[in-house]
Amino acid sequence: MFLDRSAKWLLTINASFAVSVALSSTFVNVYLWKVKSDYTMIGLFNLFQYLMIAMTFVLAGWLVKRRDRVVTLRIGVVVLALFYLSVLLLGKRSVDHVLWLGALLGVGNGFYWLGYNVLYFEITEPDNRDRYNGADGLFTSLSEIIAPLLSGWLIMTLSDLWGYYVIFGISLGIFLLAIFMTFFLPKRPLKGRYALCAVYRQSRQKTKWHYAMLASIGQGLPDAVFVFLIGLLVYVVTGSEWKLGLFFFVTAGVSLVAYFLVGRFIRRSWRNAFILLGALMMSIAVIPSLFQTHFWTIILFGIGLSLFAPFFLIPLTSTVFDLIGANRWRVKTRVEHVVMRELALSVGRLLGIVAFLVWVQLTQKTGHLLLLIFILSLLQCFSWFFMKKADGVQDR
Incomplete structure (x- = not known):
């Protein structure tokens, strides 16, 4: 259509x-x-x-x-x-x-x-x-x-x-x-009261949605730090905005292909395996730059991150939005559920940034900052753990 x-x-x-x-x-x-x-x-x-x-x-x-x-x-x-x-x-x-x-x-x-x-x-x-x-x-x-x-x-x-x-x-x-x-754009006011407190209380019950929100916190842990620190480190290492633009040119191209392929071939039964694979491989991609930090090792890290981020993000995001559409009440309160998901992501993002602020008080060496990225990437495995646990509980 x-x-x-x-x-x-x-x-x-x-x-x-x-x-x-x-x-x-x-x-x-x-x-x-x-x-x-x-x-x-x-x-x-x-x-x-x-x-x-x-x-x-x-x-x-x-x-x-x-x-x-x-x-x-x-x-x-x-x-x-x-x-x-x-x-x-x-x-x-x-x-x-x-x-x-x-x-x-x-x-x-x-x-x-x-x-x-x-x-x-x-x-x-x-x-x-x-x-x-x-x-x-x-x-x-x-x-x-x-x-x-x-x-x-x-x-x-x-x-x-x-x-x-x-x-x-x-x-x-x-x-x-x-x-x-x-x-x-067309105007269309939504009906009903703002039931965010009710959605929050439901999120605390041990349902599939509860574990999906814990997984979203895990997703958020490295998310914000990735957004601002990786590009900044490319500039710190190279001192060149042109090379920074080149870095994003290469990684965005890899990301385009990876999102297309994962989105086309993934199956629902593979989702949890893909989440774990994505989290582990994004962490492994950092390792070469820990031993030798220069433009090409960071490019390698960026390519690895762009290649395997879709393995992690596509199944996790799809599962969360599938849960919003799983029953009539969640569909009716879709705005509140979108807000709740963002709050869960934000908890992880803020914890990640606080960890960064504490880390830079201890050390500001580029290799040590990449070690922080490695640790935060590895913590995304908690998202897999909670999504796996969600499979074992009844949704309601």
Whole structure:
């Protein structure tokens, strides 16, 4: 079945978001590092970002039930535009305001992703969801392949920090265009009260959903640290934004192929085995860079991570969303269940960032930071353990 007008607009908005994020978010942490080389500052910036993502998901879920999911999506895009405008206006003084800048970025991401997830559920149908996901995955992957390389070239070509200001300005322009496009999405207020407390109480009972939330905490442990630290370490080792763009070009290409193959050939009965394989192989991929840290060993790590992350993420994510659709009450409270999943992920992400902040007080050697990545990667095996345990309990 072909995509209708609303699905095409949602696809266009998310493609714009993917381009903007691929252009700039990869380099925000490097920009801050170039102004002030301080791992603690980078950690606090990301800590406040993910803390506010969690808090915003709770507020955005309430707003969706009271108003409309398009409103939360629009608020998210507006706040993200304000973030890039703030970075442009503050310039080098951004490093003096990392806490509220991180919080602003978190608020924008929180509103955007809750609004998008709810719209995705409602606008797509079972008979066109695969077509939508295929198109969305293609646009996102192409953005992740091309945009970082373009950003790296611009930063290397323009003197001082002007390359950063150009890519942040482009991202600001794309978000302003996305705000305009949100007015073409249909409005459809959701009915019913906001039952997040009831969903939380149900999550504490030892059901399949309970163990899936524990698995989501395990998934989150390395997630945030991966996002900001791997790219930063590539820059620290090479001192080149161009090589950083090249790193993301190569790893995104591998990821595109891996997601396609795993998504095409995985079977439901293989899910737990794939989760364990993915967690173990992502950890093993770090090992060569522990013994000899240079650009090519980190490239090898990035390729291993990109190749095996789909083995871990696809079956885990699919299982969690299958559980949301497993009974009528969860479908009715799908907004609250999406929020609860995000809160579980956020617990893991925040614990991972706190571990990073403690770690850098003890050592800041690149090899030791890669050891932290190895440990956090290995902890993802807890996700397999809890999903395996979920198979042995009755769902209700």
